[in-house]
Amino acid sequence: MDYKLYNNDCLDKLKELEDNSVDSIITDPPYGLNFMNKKWDYSIPSVEIWKECLRVLKPGGYLLSFAGTRTQHRMACNIEDAGFEIKDMIAWVYACYSEDTECLTNNGWKKYNEILGDDMILQWDHESNNLSWYKPKEILAYDAPDEMVHFENRHTDQLLTKNHRCYINYKKHQRNKFNEGYTVVEAGDIKKHWIKNFPLAGNLDQGSTVNNPYLLGWWMTDAWVHGGGKACMFSQVKPKTLAKLRDALSLADCKFSEYIKERRCFNELHGDEHSFYVTGNLAEQFLSSYPIRKFSYEIMAWDFNSRQLFLEGLLDGDGSRPMDQHSETFWSLDHERLDVVQALCLSLNIRSYVDYKKGCVYLNRKTNTTQLQCKHTNKVESYSGKVVWCLQTETGAFVVRRNGKAFISGNSGMPKHRSCLKPALEPITLARKPAKKATLLNIEECRVERIQGDRTDYGLKNAVRSQGNCFGAPTSSADFDSTKGRYPSNVILSYDEDEYQLVDSVTEEQLEELNRWFYENS
Numbered sequence: 001m002d003y004k005l006y007n008n009d010c011l012d013k014l015k016e017l018e019d020n021s022v023d024s025i026i027t028d029p030p031y032g033l034n035f036m037n038k039k040w041d042y043s044i045p046s047v048e049i050w051k052e053c054l055r056v057l058k059p060g061g062y063l064l065s066f067a068g069t070r071t072q073h074r075m076a077c078n079i080e081d082a083g084f085e086i087k088d089m090i091a092w093v094y095a096c097y098s099e100d101t102e103c104l105t106n107n108g109w110k111k112y113n114e115i116l117g118d119d120m121i122l123q124w125d126h127e128s129n130n131l132s133w134y135k136p137k138e139i140l141a142y143d144a145p146d147e148m149v150h151f152e153n154r155h156t157d158q159l160l161t162k163n164h165r166c167y168i169n170y171k172k173h174q175r176n177k178f179n180e181g182y183t184v185v186e187a188g189d190i191k192k193h194w195i196k197n198f199p200l201a202g203n204l205d206q207g208s209t210v211n212n213p214y215l216l217g218w219w220m221t222d223a224w225v226h227g228g229g230k231a232c233m234f235s236q237v238k239p240k241t242l243a244k245l246r247d248a249l250s251l252a253d254c255k256f257s258e259y260i261k262e263r264r265c266f267n268e269l270h271g272d273e274h275s276f277y278v279t280g281n282l283a284e285q286f287l288s289s290y291p292i293r294k295f296s297y298e299i300m301a302w303d304f305n306s307r308q309l310f311l312e313g314l315l316d317g318d319g320s321r322p323m324d325q326h327s328e329t330f331w332s333l334d335h336e337r338l339d340v341v342q343a344l345c346l347s348l349n350i351r352s353y354v355d356y357k358k359g360c361v362y363l364n365r366k367t368n369t370t371q372l373q374c375k376h377t378n379k380v381e382s383y384s385g386k387v388v389w390c391l392q393t394e395t396g397a398f399v400v401r402r403n404g405k406a407f408i409s410g411n412s413g414m415p416k417h418r419s420c421l422k423p424a425l426e427p428i429t430l431a432r433k434p435a436k437k438a439t440l441l442n443i444e445e446c447r448v449e450r451i452q453g454d455r456t457d458y459g460l461k462n463a464v465r466s467q468g469n470c471f472g473a474p475t476s477s478a479d480f481d482s483t484k485g486r487y488p489s490n491v492i493l494s495y496d497e498d499e500y501q502l503v504d505s506v507t508e509e510q511l512e513e514l515n516r517w518f519y520e521n522s
Contacts, residue, residue, distance in 0.1 A: 010029075010049060011048065011049050014049070014053065014056060015052060017056045018056070019055055020056070020059065021056055021058070022056045022057050022058060023058060023061055024057070024061050024062050024063070025053055025057055025062075025063045025065075026063075026064045027064070027065050028065075028066040029044065029045045029066070029075075030042075030043065030045065031044065031066075031067055031068035031075075032071045032074065033068050033070065033071065044071055044074055044078065045075070046078065050078055050081075050082030050083075050084065051083065054082050057433045058433070059434070059435035059439075060433060060434075060435035060437065060438070060439030061432070061433050062087075062430065062431070062432050062433075062439075062441070063084060063430075063431045063432070063433070064428050064430055065431070066426050066427075066428050067426065067427050067428070072089070072427040072429070075429060076431075079431050080431070083433075083434070084431035084432065084433060085431060085432045085433075085434055086430075088430040088490050089427050089428065089430065089490065090430055090490045091428070096160065096164050096409075097159065097164075097387065097400060097409075098148060098159035098160075098385065098387070098402065099111070099385050100159075100385075100402060100403075101159070101388060101401070102401050103399070103400050104121065104122045104346075104398075104399040104400070104401070104406070105119040105120060106119065106120040106133060106297060106300060108297050108339065109343070109401060111388075112139050112386075112388040115139055119136075120134060120135050121134055121136050121398050121399070122204070122347070122398060122399040123394060123398045124202050124395060124398060125202075125395040125397075126167050126181070126182045126199075126395070126396070126410075129199075129202045129203055129368075130202060130203050131202040131203060132204070132206065134393050134394060134395075134398075136393070139388070146382060147162070147381065147382055147383060148160060148161060148383040149161070149162055149164075149187040149188055149190070149378075149380055150377055150380075150381050151198070151372060151377060151378055152376065153370060153371075153372055153376040153377065154353070154370075155353050155370035155405060156200065156353075156407045157403045157405045158187075158198075158402060158407060158409065159383065159402060160409070161187065161387055162187055162188030162380070164186065164187045164409070165184045165185070165186055165410040166184070166185055166186070166187050166198070166410060167182040167199055167408065167409065168183060168185055168196045168197060168198055169181065169182050169197040169369070170185075170190075170195060170196035171194070172193070172194055173193075174195065178197070182199065188380070192374060192378040192379070195371065195372075196372050197369040197370070197371050197372075198370055198371075198407055198409075199368065199369055199407070200346065200352075200369055200370055200407050201345065201346040201347075201351055201352070201368040201408070202346070202349055202368070203304065203347075203348075204307075204347035204348075205303070207301050207302045207303035207306065207307070208302060208303060208306075209303050209305070210306045211285065212252055213309040213310040213313065214309040214310065214313040215248050215249070215286075215313060216313060217310045217311065217312060217316070217317060218245060218316060218317045219232060219286045219290060219313075220290065220293050220294075220295050220317070221293075221316075221317025221318035222234065222235060222317035222318060223235070223317070225287065225291070226277065230283070231277055231278060231283055232278040232282070232286050232287065233275060233276065233277060233278070234249075234278065235273060235274065235276070236273075236274055236316075237263065237271055237272070237274070239271050241316045246258070246276075249276060249278065249282075253280060254279065254281060254282035256276045256277060256278040257277045258276055259275045259276075259277070260275075261273040261275070295340060296340060297343065299340065299344060300343060300344070300347060304348065307344055307348055310344070311341075311348065314341065315328055315330055319331065326364050326366040327362055327364045328363050328364070329361070330360060330363070331359060332360070333359045335356055338354050338360070339354065341361045342354050342361050342401075343406075345361065345363045350363050350364065350365050351364045351367055351368050351369070352406065353404055353405045354404035354405075355404065356404060370407075396410055430490075446488040447488060
């Protein structure tokens with residue numbers, strides 16, 4: 001079968017087609033949402049356009065028209081006013097991440113099946129770069145399509161469905177300038193040759209003040225309990241950090257004594273070892289509240305300044321700062337501690353990622369994004385497993401991570417103002433052109449194929465339907481063949497891309513040229 005692709009205004013082209021010459025119409029027209037301030041989306045298709053669709057469609061032929069959740073009713077009314085019979089509304093439900101992607105909650109990094117009712121997630125506002133806590137409404141998962149889009153470099157590792165909306169700042173060529181702010185682009189539409197920046201961190205300003213956060217960071221790292229259990233001990237050999245420690249102790253509510261041990265080997269960055277024996281209210285606070293020197297995600301409830309000073313103490317105690325680099329490193333063999341520090345960094349608008357093999361968190365204060373170029377991974381690859389539904393948030397994006405690399409990504413669905421819900425589906429109006437002889441959907445050819453191990457057969461080989469008051473009278477097992485696959489519903493969860501390909505009459509070069517024309521003229 002040959003296919004033809006026409007590049008023209010739909011109303012003009014429809015008028016050139018003969019009456020009753022089209023078998024079916026599937027269209028994704030403008031939704032009337034003024035998306036990205038594009039003129040082509042100022043309004044939905046008029047009744048006049050739908051009348052032309054009705055004219056060219058064969059009697060009994062079906063029309064499927066995608067729409068936005070806020071304007072679907074107007075789309076359906078125009079279709080009906082044109083003379084179509086509205087038969088149903090199909091919901092195309094969005095998907096998002098691979099099942100090994102974790103979400104940052106107030107109780108730690110969790111996978112979709114680990115999030116509990118009292119967990120809050122950290123959402124992100126792309127306009128203000130602010131982070132805030134939000135309680136998700138629903139989290140689901142389902143079998144994935146065969147292919148996912150993979151973005152990966154040293155700082156990020158994202159495996160997303162093709163229709164997932166990503167926030168990126170990009171330019172198509174080196175000679176161009178970056179866009180102002182972030183643009184929402186579906187993962188499958190992001191080109192490898194684009195130079196694109198992905199957000200990795202934001203500002204979490206809410207929280208409560210804590211006492212002595214800098215020294216508390218020291219206490220959690222390069223410190224110990226004195227043998228008598230009544231004093232805290234601190235130690236340092238680097239001159240600069242030693243001075244910071246001494247100054248902080250001088251301002252704190254404590255008493256301390258300083259002891260010096262001469263260095264045993266020469267190191268230009270190290271001096272003599274200085275130890276501090278600390279008592280008083282500061283020591284009582286640390287020994288009573290943090291006797292085993294363990295910290296948790298409770299620090300995410302602190303205010304920005306407290307978290308920032310706490311991170312400084314952690315880095316001065318168990319960190320390193322190369323003189324000729326922008327990056328810093330926090331070291332620990334405790335994986336949970338590394339996870340908390342990574343969460344702490346991104347809440348302070350600091351880019352970071354975890355390396356569990358080396359036992360560290362790498363962080364960079366210079367930028368809160370990562371740039372993917374041609375040399376980095378930007379490809380479609382096969383995938384088997386579950387796809388996690390995007391969480392419903394107010395801001396349209398939230399914090400996730402994969403393989404120890406945290407990033408911020410959008411919900412599937414167009415970003416909305418915080419007073420709106422995040423769309424998790426696109427409605428599709430199913431309409432039919434009236435005919436003297438009724439036409440039916442080919443249910444048998446639309447069944448969802450049974451997957452080995454799924455619940456299609458319900459574990460019943462000789463089933464008898466005993467309740468027929470809703471779907472007819474009880475039937476024998478001969479009429480209930482579970483091997484045929486699921487009865488098609490009005491919900492679409494995924495699709496097989498191989499079923500929708502342009503044949504030889506349209507080349508990839510022609511399609512790329514057409515996409516370029518639409519971009520330049522939209």
